Amino acid sequence: MVLNNVTIPGNDIAVSISISEGKIVQVAPAIANDREQLTFVGAIAFPGLINSHDHLDFNLFPQLGNQTYESYTEWGKHIHRAYADEIASVLKIPVALREQWGIYKNLLCGVTTVVNHGEKTIINDPLITVFENCQSIHSVLFEKNWKKRLNNPLKIGLPVVIHSGEGSNTAAHTEIDQLIKWNLFRRKLVGVHGVAMGTRQAKHFKALVWCPESNYFLFDKTAAIHELKAKTGILFGTDSTLTGHWDIWHHIRLARKTQMLTDHELYHSLTSLPAKIWQLNTGSFIAGLDADIVIAKSNGKPSLQAFYDVTPDDILLVMHKGEILLFDESLYHQLTGIITQSYNKILTGNSFKYIQGDIHGLIAEIKRYKPDAGFPVPYPIQPAA
Structure with missing residues (x-):
């Protein structure tokens, strides 16, 4: 297949992308062959986003919390008191259904790889890559046996992903020092949040996953990324809807407003850098x-600006390992005879999309357990405005 007439963020010269057997073959101004082709008008192409921090089974929660907290422990205690009924109503939904919705939440936004933090997922054949080739430890204070797990000799070859410095108080900062001190085998640490992290501490981490919207929602503060980036790699994550908007683009634009990463650094925190850290065969057009x-639609803007203005409504095509998972209704005539999988028709904003799998059935099944569960795609489907 060839994807014709697209621009890549940072380069406004139109190119074509040739794909075969799930791999990128060539990127060039023009590619002549007799294979299946899709031609776009006014569109940008970028690698499928890599969401380096999510809890897939927690994405049916609304944001929970109504004050500024000093730490994740204070927040955790508060929500279990104040929102006990809401938490119980979501946890009644079987884990597999919640995980499947977490996959769709990411896919709808153009995420093709998500790093799941927590217990191993139980769903089979997820549509996108769910990266779990690491050791997930929640945190120093919430994980009873964190020292033993951190220093498990059978896990030395795996990176350790752990919430670190998630708060604004002294305890959150000191917690990072404890983690560094007890990392006896000097394992590769990937911290998450790092709101209380200092540059001295950052150099002990292979990378830090920045989740700015979650941080601002809980603490009205985020990590000093403009300082930490000199000492460790900065990846990007959303966390779950417990503390953030379902749409990763909402998070990206918030991060951009802080100006703590340049536009190119922020772009690479979602693409090539996490691919390198997680050792993924993706993240670039190579x-x-x-x-x-x-x-996605460029809407007449330069490619890099167009990237930062993307909404799920603007997405025209999502491909994972060469397989089309989502496409805009405007491409339907070009895809006739090419696609063979089963798709559901959905509405995002004012645009109809086709998405692989049975998202309608999933939503209906979830609503059996929680009739008031909310979704960003209307169901039953409603006509476009």
Whole structure:
């Protein structure tokens, strides 16, 4: 397949992307062959986004919390008192259904890889890559046996992903020092949040996953990314809807407003850098890498600006390892005879999309357990305005 006439963020010269057997073969101004082709008008292409921090089974929660907290422990205690009934109503939904919705939440936004933090997922054959080739430890204070797990000799080869410095108080900062001190085998640490992290501490981490919207919602403060980026790699994550908007683009634009990363640094925190940290065969338009590709409307803007203005409504195509998972209704005539999988028709904003799998059945099944569960795609489907 060839994807014709797209621009790539940072380069406004139109190119074509050739794909074969799930891999990128070539990126060039023009590619002549007789294979299946899709031609776009006014569109950008970028690698499928890598969401480096989510809890897939927690994405049916609304944001919970109504004050500014000093730490994740204070927040955790508060929500279990103040929102006990809401928490119980979501946890009644079987884990597999909640995980499947977490996959769709990411896919709708153009995420093709998500790093799940917590217990191993139980769903089979997720549509996108769920990265779990790491050791998930929640945190120093919430994980009873964190020292033993951190120093498990059978896990030395795996990176450790752990909430670190999630708060604004002294305890959150000191907690990071404890983690560093007890990392006896000097394992690769990937911290999450790092709101209380200092540059001295950052150098002990392979990377830090920045989740700015979650941080501002809980603490009215985020990590000093403009300082920490000199000492460790900065990846990007959303966390779950317990503390953030379902749409990753909402998070990205908030991060951009802080100006703590340049536009290019922020772009690479979602693409090439996490691919390197997690050792994924994706994240760039290079021959031989997996064809994880998103095409979106440019709306007449330069490619990098268009990238930062993307909404789920603007997404025209999401491809994972060469397989089309989502496409806009405007491409239907070009895809006739090409696609063979089963798709559901959905509405995002004012645009109809086709998405692989049975998202309608999933929503209906979830509503059996929680009739008032909310979703960003209307169900039953409503006509476009």
